[in-house]
Amino acid sequence: MDCIEAILGRRSCRSFKNQKVEQEKIITILKCGLYAPSPANKQPWEFIVVENPEYNEKLKAAVEHSKEKLVEKSGWAWIPKYKVDFITQAPVLIVVVGDPSKNGAEQFLEEPSQGFEHACSAAIQNMLLAAHSMELETLWLSLFEKVDARKIFKIDEDKEPIAIICLGYPEYVGQAPPRKSIESKVKFIK
Ligand SMILES: Cc1cc2nc3c(=O)[nH]c(=O)nc-3n(C[C@H](O)[C@H](O)[C@H](O)COP(=O)(O)O)c2cc1C
Numbered sequence: 158m159d160c161i162e163a164i165l166g167r168r169s170c171r172s173f174k175n176q177k178v179e180q181e182k183i184i185t186i187l188k189c190g191l192y193a194p195s196p197a198n199k200q201p202w203e204f205i206v207v208e209n210p211e212y213n214e215k216l217k218a219a220v221e222h223s224k225e226k227l228v229e230k231s232g233w234a235w236i237p238k239y240k241v242d243f244i245t246q247a248p249v250l251i252v253v254v255g256d257p258s259k260n261g262a263e264q265f266l267e268e269p270s271q272g273f274e275h276a277c278s279a280a281i282q283n284m285l286l287a288a289h290s291m292e293l294e295t296l297w298l299s300l301f302e303k304v305d306a307r308k309i310f311k312i313d314e315d316k317e318p319i320a321i322i323c324l325g326y327p328e329y330v331g332q333a334p335p336r337k338s339i340e341s342k343v344k345f346i347k
Contacts, residue, residue: 158290167285168333170294173246173325182291183249186324189287190253195276196261202277202319205252205310210245212309216321217244219305220298227300243296247323251284252310253277255317277319284322294327 158166187204195201207213220241228236244250260272285295298321306318 160286163286163290167289168294168330169296170323170325170327170330171240171243171296172327172329173243173248173294173323174328175246176248176326178249178293178325182288182293183324185291186284186287186293187251189283190251190280193276193280193283195259195279196263196272199256199259199261199273199276201256201259201273202280203254203256203316204280205250205254205312207250207252207310208248213245213247213250215309216250216301216306217241219309220244220301223300223302223305241300243323244298246328247296247325249324251322251324252306252312253281253319253322254310254312255319256315257317258315274317274319281320281322288322288324292326293324294330296323298323 183206187206190202190204191200193202224236224239224241227233255273255277257271257273259276260269263270263272281297285297288295301318301321303318306312306321307314310318312318
């Protein structure tokens with residue numbers, strides 16, 4: 158599968174098969190994460206690979222709790238209908254942990270940005286695309302409180318859980334949600 162095909166074909170998956178993921182595929186995915194760009198090549202990430210359903214159960218409970226709080230705060234009507242069973246279905250979780258002490262030059266600018274978070278996002282996207290190219294699918298999960306993720310996955314206080322990738326063979330993958338047009342999102346300067 159070429160790169161463009163992988164980018165356009167990848168979909169968020171919220172329904173996984175009960176099928177183990179081969180260890181070689183997991184290692185390839187992690188390697189692709191490690192090859193993401195990062196500020197000053199600081200590589201501000203760590204990946205925790207979880208293949209133990211007890212952790213999925215704990216994570217799901219924490220996410221259900223976050224959902225309840227989100228309903229109160231946001232008032233979004235779709236939240237109660239949003240099912241997170243995919244968390245316990247996914248045979249693999251990859252917890253992406255960022256190190257805030259590993260920013261680059263951008264931290265010293267007048268308007269600093271968090272390079273470590275951007276780099277972790279690049280690593281996540283690399284892993285999603287790698288997974289898709291090997292017939293696997295993923296879900297980029299962010300709907301958890303950091304305090305819960307720290308407790309469940311034993312992450313130190315000075316590190317930040319950035320996202321959790323739910324990984325597995327897809328049972329069902331929906332259509333691509335619509336994207337805005339190039340005209341509405343891109344400004345060309347010549
Ligand atoms: C930073 C980020 C956080 C996300 N968090 C969640 C999440 O917590 N739960 C979820 O179901 N999807 C989550 N998603 C997936 C998006 O809903 C999804 O990417 C978007 O709807 C577009 O669909 P696609 O990935 O199939 O193209 C997240 C995506 C990103 C980039």
